Amino acid sequence: MHDLILRAARLPGRDAPVDLAIDAGRLTGKPSRAGREEIALDGRLVIPGLWDAHVHFGQWARTRGRLDVSRAGSVAEACTTVREAHADGLLIGFGFRWATWADTPTAEALDAARTAPTVLLSGDLHTAWVNTAAAAELGCRTGVLREDEAFAAERALDAAPLPLAAVADAARAAASRGIVGIVDLEFADTVEQWSARIAAGVDALRVSAGFYPDLLDARIAAGARTGLAVAGTRGLLTHGPLKVITDGSLNTRTAHCVDPYPDGGVGMQNVDAAALTALMSSATAAGIDCAIHAIGDAANTIALDAFAASGARGTVEHAQLLADSDAARFAVLGVVASVQPEHALDDRDVADELWAGRTGRAFPLRALLDAGARVVLGSDAPVAPLDPWIAIGAAVHRTREHRPAWHGEHALTVDEAIASSTRTKVAPGEVADLAVLDDDPWTAGPDALRALPVALTLVGGRVTHASL
Numbered sequence: 001m002h003d004l005i006l007r008a009a010r011l012p013g014r015d016a017p018v019d020l021a022i023d024a025g026r027l028t029g030k031p032s033r034a035g036r037e038e039i040a041l042d043g044r045l046v047i048p049g050l051w052d053a054h055v056h057f058g059q060w061a062r063t064r065g066r067l068d069v070s071r072a073g074s075v076a077e078a079c080t081t082v083r084e085a086h087a088d089g090l091l092i093g094f095g096f097r098w099a100t101w102a103d104t105p106t107a108e109a110l111d112a113a114r115t116a117p118t119v120l121l122s123g124d125l126h127t128a129w130v131n132t133a134a135a136a137e138l139g140c141r142t143g144v145l146r147e148d149e150a151f152a153a154e155r156a157l158d159a160a161p162l163p164l165a166a167v168a169d170a171a172r173a174a175a176s177r178g179i180v181g182i183v184d185l186e187f188a189d190t191v192e193q194w195s196a197r198i199a200a201g202v203d204a205l206r207v208s209a210g211f212y213p214d215l216l217d218a219r220i221a222a223g224a225r226t227g228l229a230v231a232g233t234r235g236l237l238t239h240g241p242l243k244v245i246t247d248g249s250l251n252t253r254t255a256h257c258v259d260p261y262p263d264g265g266v267g268m269q270n271v272d273a274a275a276l277t278a279l280m281s282s283a284t285a286a287g288i289d290c291a292i293h294a295i296g297d298a299a300n301t302i303a304l305d306a307f308a309a310s311g312a313r314g315t316v317e318h319a320q321l322l323a324d325s326d327a328a329r330f331a332v333l334g335v336v337a338s339v340q341p342e343h344a345l346d347d348r349d350v351a352d353e354l355w356a357g358r359t360g361r362a363f364p365l366r367a368l369l370d371a372g373a374r375v376v377l378g379s380d381a382p383v384a385p386l387d388p389w390i391a392i393g394a395a396v397h398r399t400r401e402h403r404p405a406w407h408g409e410h411a412l413t414v415d416e417a418i419a420s421s422t423r424t425k426v427a428p429g430e431v432a433d434l435a436v437l438d439d440d441p442w443t444a445g446p447d448a449l450r451a452l453p454v455a456l457t458l459v460g461g462r463v464t465h466a467s468l
């Protein structure tokens with residue numbers, strides 16, 4: 001199965017092209033035998049297949065069909081995008097970021113743009129902007145809904161079944177960017193979802209299936225150790241970490257910080273230290289890793305304390321603002337920092353305002369690596385697109401759209417960014433999860449790196465994307 005030879009592959013740092021042979025899904029050092037399928041790479045670069053360490057896949061698959069309002073810089077611009085959409089029925093837009101807008105979204109403004117049901121969701125999903133017709137359809141208020149009201153409206157929108165074709169399409173799109181695997185942290189039973197999807201032929205991705213505390217007892221009872229393959233999924237689906245959301249977000253001023261926000265308040269700690277340690281201890285005793293959402297510096301300190309107290313393995317998700325002394329604790333405790341570099345660029349202006357004087361320790365990727373910590377990159381799709389080159393480009397250049405770099409002292413090298421996005425090596429005996437590139441990330445400029453073209457993607461030696 002999947003015996004293949006890739007002719008004239010170029011490996012990073014080596015001049016002479018090599019042939020890569022794949023037997024039964026793994027790279028082999030043995031000389032090739034005749035009769036196997038061959039693909040000519042003509043000197044293209046080959047790197048290990050890429051992983052996205054933080055995805056909400058169902059949300060992402062839905063978002064891809066929604067109106068993009070991420071470019072709007074004001075209420076008027078968002079309404080113009082809605083007016084020009086020419087959609088029928090319920091229109092859902094996604095991605096507006098209004099923390100720095102001069103004006104405030106209202107139901108009247110959205111009604112004037114469109115009388116048919118219309119809902120716009122903010123880029124962090126913590127705000128829903130609802131017109132009169134949509135409020136009647138969803139059974140919610142009109143205007144701007146925040147936090148729990150927004151989440152309720154989103155659940156109502158998500159009650160409509162997600163077509164398998166939309167899932168398959170999103171998986172194919174990820175493969176076309178060199179993705180071989182994701183950690184799915186969707187708010188759902190991801191083991192059940194992906195078992196059904198894989199059985200139905202959606203097999204372009206490896207998936208580590210994360211879950212939330214409501215499923216912890218059931219997972220422990222089922223013996224769902226992290227990394228264990230789920231039966232009947234050809235090894236593509238493995239049990240993933242317990243995710244616990246301990247604080248809020250920067251844009252909603254709910255990330256739990258040591259110092260107050262400009263308008264007062266230090267954010268929210270949703271799970272206190274004792275409860276967090278108890279949850280993590282239960283998971284750890286069952287062989288389950290922990291993925292602890294912590295954005296503010298106070299929340300990160302509490303999360304690291306809980307790792308120390310419980311002896312848990314796993315990640316801090318986001319790690320956006322860190323106390324200076326905490327970067328080293330990631331290394332000492334062996335806690336992985338699971339970060340989303342594109343959020344730094346989405347939120348740089350908000351951070352400059354809400355975390356003024358503290359942004360030197362915001363998204364501190366360089367400080368983490370220099371302290372000896374392991375960093376893994378992700379998108380938090382749909383918050384940022386499920387595209388590893390956007391994350392890698394943001395980590396390396398700390399800018400986009402020709403602005404000056406934002407805290408360039410925390411930039412990663414291309415080598416570091418790719419190493420933080422991969423789990424395997426291109427070497428004999430390794431699983432043949434590979435991405436073949438149509439450009440050179442080591443010489444690509446900022447725009448080209450974000451859009452880096454991928455010629456071929458292989459999962460276990462099986463072609464999941466080809467455009468060569």
Ligand SMILES: [Zn+2]
Pocket residue numbers: 054055056185380
């Ligand atoms: Zn997330």
